Amino acid sequence: MFVAPRPTLRDVASLANVSIATVSRVLNGVPAIRPDTEARVRAAMSQLGFRPNGRGRELRSGQSCSVGVLLPSLANPVFADNVAGIQEAARAAGWAVLITCSDYDPGREAEAVDALIIERAAGLILTVADSASNRTLNTLDNEHVPYVLLHNESDRADRASVAVDNGQAGRDAAEALISQGHRRLAMVAGRFAASDRSRRRHAGFMAAVHGAGLPAPALIEIDFTDDIAPATLRAAFLSAERPTGIFCSNDLLALRTIAGLRALGLAVPRDVSVIGMDGIEVGQLVEPSLASIAQPAREMGRRAFLHLLARLKDAAPPAQIRLPHQFRPGHSLGAVPFPQE
Amino acid sequence: MFVAPRPTLRDVASLANVSIATVSRVLNGVPAIRPDTEARVRAAMSQLGFRPNGRGRELRSGQSCSVGVLLPSLANPVFADNVAGIQEAARAAGWAVLITCSDYDPGREAEAVDALIIERAAGLILTVADSASNRTLNTLDNEHVPYVLLHNESDRADRASVAVDNGQAGRDAAEALISQGHRRLAMVAGRFAASDRSRRRHAGFMAAVHGAGLPAPALIEIDFTDDIAPATLRAAFLSAERPTGIFCSNDLLALRTIAGLRALGLAVPRDVSVIGMDGIEVGQLVEPSLASIAQPAREMGRRAFLHLLARLKDAAPPAQIRLPHQFRPGHSLGAVPFPQE
DNA sequence: TTGTACGCGTTATCAT
DNA sequence: ATGATAACGCGTACAA
Numbered sequence: 001m002f003v004a005p006r007p008t009l010r011d012v013a014s015l016a017n018v019s020i021a022t023v024s025r026v027l028n029g030v031p032a033i034r035p036d037t038e039a040r041v042r043a044a045m046s047q048l049g050f051r052p053n054g055r056g057r058e059l060r061s062g063q064s065c066s067v068g069v070l071l072p073s074l075a076n077p078v079f080a081d082n083v084a085g086i087q088e089a090a091r092a093a094g095w096a097v098l099i100t101c102s103d104y105d106p107g108r109e110a111e112a113v114d115a116l117i118i119e120r121a122a123g124l125i126l127t128v129a130d131s132a133s134n135r136t137l138n139t140l141d142n143e144h145v146p147y148v149l150l151h152n153e154s155d156r157a158d159r160a161s162v163a164v165d166n167g168q169a170g171r172d173a174a175e176a177l178i179s180q181g182h183r184r185l186a187m188v189a190g191r192f193a194a195s196d197r198s199r200r201r202h203a204g205f206m207a208a209v210h211g212a213g214l215p216a217p218a219l220i221e222i223d224f225t226d227d228i229a230p231a232t233l234r235a236a237f238l239s240a241e242r243p244t245g246i247f248c249s250n251d252l253l254a255l256r257t258i259a260g261l262r263a264l265g266l267a268v269p270r271d272v273s274v275i276g277m278d279g280i281e282v283g284q285l286v287e288p289s290l291a292s293i294a295q296p297a298r299e300m301g302r303r304a305f306l307h308l309l310a311r312l313k314d315a316a317p318p319a320q321i322r323l324p325h326q327f328r329p330g331h332s333l334g335a336v337p338f339p340q341e
Numbered sequence: 342m343f344v345a346p347r348p349t350l351r352d353v354a355s356l357a358n359v360s361i362a363t364v365s366r367v368l369n370g371v372p373a374i375r376p377d378t379e380a381r382v383r384a385a386m387s388q389l390g391f392r393p394n395g396r397g398r399e400l401r402s403g404q405s406c407s408v409g410v411l412l413p414s415l416a417n418p419v420f421a422d423n424v425a426g427i428q429e430a431a432r433a434a435g436w437a438v439l440i441t442c443s444d445y446d447p448g449r450e451a452e453a454v455d456a457l458i459i460e461r462a463a464g465l466i467l468t469v470a471d472s473a474s475n476r477t478l479n480t481l482d483n484e485h486v487p488y489v490l491l492h493n494e495s496d497r498a499d500r501a502s503v504a505v506d507n508g509q510a511g512r513d514a515a516e517a518l519i520s521q522g523h524r525r526l527a528m529v530a531g532r533f534a535a536s537d538r539s540r541r542r543h544a545g546f547m548a549a550v551h552g553a554g555l556p557a558p559a560l561i562e563i564d565f566t567d568d569i570a571p572a573t574l575r576a577a578f579l580s581a582e583r584p585t586g587i588f589c590s591n592d593l594l595a596l597r598t599i600a601g602l603r604a605l606g607l608a609v610p611r612d613v614s615v616i617g618m619d620g621i622e623v624g625q626l627v628e629p630s631l632a633s634i635a636q637p638a639r640e641m642g643r644r645a646f647l648h649l650l651a652r653l654k655d656a657a658p659p660a661q662i663r664l665p666h667q668f669r670p671g672h673s674l675g676a677v678p679f680p681q682e
Numbered sequence: 683t684t685g686t687a688c689g690c691g692t693t694a695t696c697a698t
Numbered sequence: 699a700t701g702a703t704a705a706c707g708c709g710t711a712c713a714a
Contacts, residue, residue, distance in 0.1 A: 081416070
């Protein structure tokens with residue numbers, strides 16, 4: 001297909017009988033321009049359908065107005081909401097959003113970040129598998145590429161982040177189950193290697209359960225992208241001592257778990273209670289509605305962008321921004337069926 | 342924050358004691374380089390952490406390797422899946438993905454496209470409110486910006502598109518309801534002004550219902566972004582002659598509708614049957630599982646990117662690519678409760 | 683008030 | 699096999 005070359009400053013200039021400097025001044029609102037000159041230039045611009053070339057601008061000015069985003073996946077609405085928040089704030093600031101997905105694969109994280117650097121994103125917003133031991137983040141630090149972690153909580157003061165307190169979220173989930181009388185608990189979690197959030201939630205969950213003097217919950221680690229194998233659930237939930245309360249490390253996993261339990265003939269919350277995490281919208285639409293530890297996903301995306309902007313423009317120091325999560329009740333969380341012990 | 346300037350060809354060249362031309366040749370794999378020279382250059386590159394500046398490349402070469410994407414929203418998983426497909430194909434081709442959302446607002450469509458042109462996306466993939474009368478598309482045509490419509494079916498041969506047959510999808514939805522014995526039907530649709538897909542699905546639905554000699558279905562137009570007002574549903578579904586079968590123009594709307602009906606004391610499928618469209622994953626997880634006319638969303642995104650690439654690189658003529666949709670059964674679709682007439 | 687000219691980082695042409 | 703240099707589109711310091 002033939003693609004007509006886009007008009008440049010030069011084209012506008014020659015049509016308006018002025019120099020490219022004058023066109024540039026009109027474009028950037030530099031004051032000292034004679035009104036009739038400006039009119040001629042503007043006429044030429046719209047006649048040619050001129051749009052400034054962002055690449056030329058950025059090359060000249062040495063700074064870009066695009067933010068690179070790296071997330072595990074868009075299949076989980078919590079990440080899609082993050083993007084919506086980033087997108088909203090970026091549009092307001094006149095910035096472009098470059099998006100990439102890692103599919104929970106550390107190798108792809110590195111690839112994607114490479115691509116974002118080559119595209120000269122001014123800064124990055126990213127959710128990585130594990131922020132504690134991450135080659136990709138070290139690279140970014142070494143090369144002084146500014147970034148803000150999203151969801152990953154860093155214990156390093158030099159790494160900016162926006163996240164909820166995932167450990168506390170895990171404890172809150174445990175409390176919610178325990179306060180309903182549940183004593184035999186379990187957790188269905190995304191693979192720890194692919195998600196330090198999942199691991200933190202698990203740690204908090206275990207701590208609270210242990211603190212309450214209850215037996216250690218079973219742990220079922222699941223791939224984020226796969227379906228849950230029926231055999232996995234059967235082994236964990238059809239024993240005599242089967243758990244009556246389950247915490248799932250995210251809502252999508254919770255919905256899959258509930259579906260899996262149903263296939264096993266177990267009803268929620270009649271036989272088992274389930275609480276998820278994220279607070280995705282569909283959780284509120286289904287029956288039983290999904291109890292969850294809700295995160296302000298869109299706001300988290302917004303804040304991540306705003307903090308990145310502050311770091312870039314106002315030289316703000318890296319902050320670890322912790323946003324509040326919130327217990328959201330739902331019908332999936334009920335009283336323990338047969339109070340024991 | 343201090344951002345160290347990234348090393349350039351010049352930095353690498355002086356460190357390796359060669360000219361920038363030689364570094365460029367190494368970078369681009371031009372053959373005639375002495376092995377030891379190449380080794381020196383590569384050493385300098387990795388020592389400095391050099392990454393080529395994509396902006397400079399694109400400015401020089403006059404062509405960009407980024408695709409601009411405009412979608413109504415990411416809150417609907419069908420669009421998130423589109424992005425995943427685009428992203429997948431783009432990564433394979435070494436392209437970047439610039440993403441924007443219109444929130445179903447034609448004004449924002451124009452804004453976003455403007456921004457994408459300024460960023461010099463080589464081509465665009467977009468879902469617009471109405472492709473038939475759309476200022477934005479006319480602008481793109483006038484300025485010869487290559488694009489591929491996604492979901493929008495164009496009747497113009499010069500406009501490339503990837504979509505399912507939305508009219509047929511509407512007919513199929515009607516058939517599915519009718520074959521279960523339903524005779525009083527209704528449709529819950531996203532606002533026609535914001536979605537020509539919704540309008541086409543409605544047209545097909547109406548045609549099939551009329552063809553079957555059934556009374557004209559009620560139409561309930563809903564904002565995509567809002568909740569469904571209880572009063573709206575009450576008026577439509579609590580009359581004596583209330584419909585027993587409902588087609589919702591997308592799955593998210595269907596889940597909202599089912600939740601609204603539940604609040605009214607109507608159970609699905611006991612009192613009312615519901616069929617949606619899109620085939621989103623969560624529809625299969627909930628109970629009742631959601632019957633739907635499924636679209637291959639990820640594949641549609643993939644194909645849209647590949648066709649755009651073909652148009653750009655191989656001068657392929659614009660194609661109207663129609664992908665198959667598929668009826669997906671679900672428990673939300675049951676027999677009519679009280680066979681009438 | 684407007685024009686000239688340089689340089690941002692890269693690739694490609696032309697010399698050497 | 700390698701180097702010098704011109705261009706890509708833009709912003710701006712300096713000149714007029």
